[in-house]
Amino acid sequence: MAEATEVPKLRWKPLPGEKKVGPYEHWVGSTGLPVYRGHALQDVRTAELSWWAERECNAAFVSLQGQGSLTEGRITEIPPGKTLPPLKFGLDEIVYVVKGRGLTTTWRGDGEAKKTVEWSAHSLMLLPRNYTHQLTNTQGTESARLLHYNAFPMALGAVPDPSAFINNPDSAPGMDANEEREFFATAVAVAGRRDRAVWSGSFFPDLAVWDSLSRRESRGAAGHSVSFHFSGIPFNAHMSVFPKQTYKKTHRHGPGPFRPGALLVLVSGEGFSVMWAHDDDDAEKTIVPWQEGTVFNPPDKWWHGHYNVGLEPARYLAIQPPQVFSEHKSSSIEIQYTEEEAWVRERFESELAERGLTSLMPPEIYTDPDYRWSYRDGSG
Ligand SMILES: [Fe+2]
Known part of the structure; x- marks a missing residue:
């Protein structure tokens, strides 16, 4: 299993002469990934993506005019047969499967309350905040594509430090056992x-x-x-x-x-x-x-x-x-x-x-x- 990557502290204030952007835009820029803007993205299944070394996948951001810089859309492409590095994200994230077939495994702490769910095209799932999740493409010949949706731009606007939200070792789910059971239930x-x-x-x-x-x-x-x-x-x-x-x-x-x-x-x-x-x-x-x-x-x-x-x-x-x-x-x-x-x-x-x-x-x-x-x- 691959190790979770460490998130560098980001400087988000612009240098003299740099375009002034907010902390979320700065973080997106630091990834070097494409950002889809305007009113529509014609087809998430075929949209051009770039390699995101840190996450070991192809990816792009979707930041349409109607999102109002409040929400993040992000496309992840998992290569055939590949399992992505574990990721702990401090915000709830909704994921829609655009194409492919695979697994999501989630756990808290060092591997407690581990759950695995099997998804395919047109599945919708929640990745709950502060759980670690790991995504696997179970098809050996086809890539899988996911559309992620979260409120990271809003959160970074208030707390301009990505490392507070990405693989933060100090964050924990903070819920009781009943809530946890419900979190992983089929609808x-x-x-x-x-x-x-x-x-x-x-x-x-x-x-x-x-x-x-x-x-x-x-x-x-x-x-x-x-x-x-x-x-x-x-x-x-x-x-x-x-x-x-x-x-x-x-x-x-x-x-x-x-x-x-x-x-x-x-x-x-x-x-x-x-x-x-x-x-x-x-x-x-x-x-x-x-x-x-x-x-x-x-x-x-x-x-x-x-x-x-x-x-x-x-x-x-x-x-x-x-x-x-x-x-x-x-x-x-x-x-x-x-x-x-x-x-x-x-x-x-x-x-x-x-x-x-x-x-x-x-x-x-x-x-x-x-x-x-x-x-x-x-x-x-
Ligand atoms: Fe409407």
Whole structure:
């Protein structure tokens, strides 16, 4: 087993003439790894990465505009058959498996409470803070890719010392035995508000076939969703599923800040999202085409709508950071189908036509504001 690497103390204050950056940006820069910025990364499965000697893997950072420098996205590629060095990280981290198959082993202290979980493409898991974890690719011919999500930029903003969080020998999980058992449990269903499907745990085996969903009528398109809670930590995630050849209502989150910093990752499907700045009706529309493996997010308070132009239901996972500004309640404003501008439908139908498909949106939704979708598949 490889030894954990030591983290050098980093100087983050700029020298005269250097660009002034915060402690997180400075740490990212010290790794020399690529950083994906902008509004979207088209495909995490094929994105270019660089070798990270310290972690013995290829990697890159994802720091999109909508993350607001609050959350870290990071891609890890584990070479075929390889086990990465153990790593103890002082923050909770959510990991989505983009491709491949492997194992995560976690323990505390010198090897106590050791647990191993087996993952494959479309698994979602929690790496709990201050446990050591080790990642293994169990396939001998294919690399595995993971998308990590955590609040390291926020934490380093408050405590500008990476060695306080990475392989810190003095940090310990600090939880009782009951909490520990729960931390490593496979997800279980818990009672949700208003019949919402809510699952809690630290391992969700396969989001591509996850079928415990509840109806999400307010957003249109006969969509479904499920919420994922991570065993008592303040992150959460949800997955939306909506049918082929339909689109959801354009909406924005507000007026209070909607947990800026979320990341959306496409589990399956083919389509696009349209988003634009909330305070400018004439703002240029940003179109994000997507398919499995696309990562994107609408910046805080931007309008956004999701369009499925494929032959299968689309599934996207949204991972959200802790709501640290709890006095701001999140609420949504939707543009009803009867109120939307003509270009929305035109764009959707032309994208379908390019694929030899037609819209499955019921015509009544454009004239009847009280139209109720039928859930023909009987689920939810
Ligand atoms: Fe949204």
